[in-house]
Amino acid sequence: MANNLHRQRGKEQRVTHGVMKVVFLLAFLLIMSASAYALRLYFVARDSIGQTFTGKSANAVANFSDQRPISILLLGVDTGAEGRIDKGNSDTMIVATINPKTKKTLLVSIPRDTAAQLIGTRQFNMQKVNAAYNVGSSTMAKNTISKLLNIPINYYVTVNMGGMEQIVNAVGGIDVDVPFSFTSHYTGGQHFTKGPMHLNGNMALAYARMRHEDVQKGDYGRQERQQQVIKAVLSKAISMNGITHFTALLKSISGNLSTDLSFDDMVGIFSHYRGAAKTVSTDTLHGQNALVQTPEYSFPLAY
Helix, strand or coil: CHHHHHHHHHHHHHHHHHHHHHHHHHHHHHHHHHHHHHHHHHHHHHHHHHCCECCCCCCCCCCHHHCCCEEEEEEEECCCCCCCCCCCCEEEEEEEEEECCCCEEEEEECCCCEEEECCCCCCCCEEECCHHHHHHHHHHHHHHHHHHHCCCCCEEEEEEHHHHHHHHHHCCCEEEEECCCEECCHHHCCEECCEEEEECHHHHHHHHHCCCCCCCCCHHHHHHHHHHHHHHHHHHHHHCCCHHHHHHHHHHHCCCEEECCCHHHHHHHHHHHHHHHHCEEEEECCCCEEEEECCCCEEEEEC
16 A cells, blocks of 8 residues: 555656646746747847937937936927928927936927027028028037037937827827817818817827917927927837837837937936936027028028
8 A cells, every 4th residue: 555655646746747847848938938029129129220320429428327417309300291301490409308316307499490500511600490400410400409508419319290190109199288279280180179188190290280370379389289299209108018009119210210329329228217207397498589681581580
């Protein structure tokens, strides 16, 4: 009987060991699958972002782990919207200053009619600041606004308006608080009702670009709505945990964005600066209106 009991226990141990082997094998396969999937996602992201990289910034932060504040110029250009294919001007200019130690981000809008000396031209050239992008691309826009504000700007991110529509759709739309009811003449006459609204990409583009219907604030009102859209996109992007949305976001970035942030830079900022995106405040550069007249033409500027 003792021998039978011994044989039974041995059989149970073999079964138990067999089950444990299967469990360990399944766990190993799950870990390997997850690792392979994460690795594939990493390379998808790197390839997508790599297409947007234009070259290292001269003012780049060498080590993000030091957690020094950084400033990034966000440029929205009117190429890619409403069938435009020309280079266009940067009608959206926002300096985002990110401070990881205070965990705060400040968005400062630059009115497009602000008078500025274009930095990078052979001769002295004073124009509306939104012309800097048209004359010398994103690098001139960054250098011009850095000189205008007298602050270092480490990087730029340029998004065309057509790309903004895709980005909003990629994060599943955004929620904004519409300040007043209006119908925008952009993108087919979208109607907006005062109060909370959920916007898809097409509506977000019309909402951010509307200016003439805002009789009280004009271009300043448009800047506030642009800041609303950016904050809403940031909020959705940070909270995204679905792989479908994340992949769609990467695809929307490719071909619609250019930047002097490398993929490794973006990973560094995400790792060490992400907490600062949870508290975002906004401001706008204000100036005095003036009318500049020359023998050829006249145009309004803000000083």
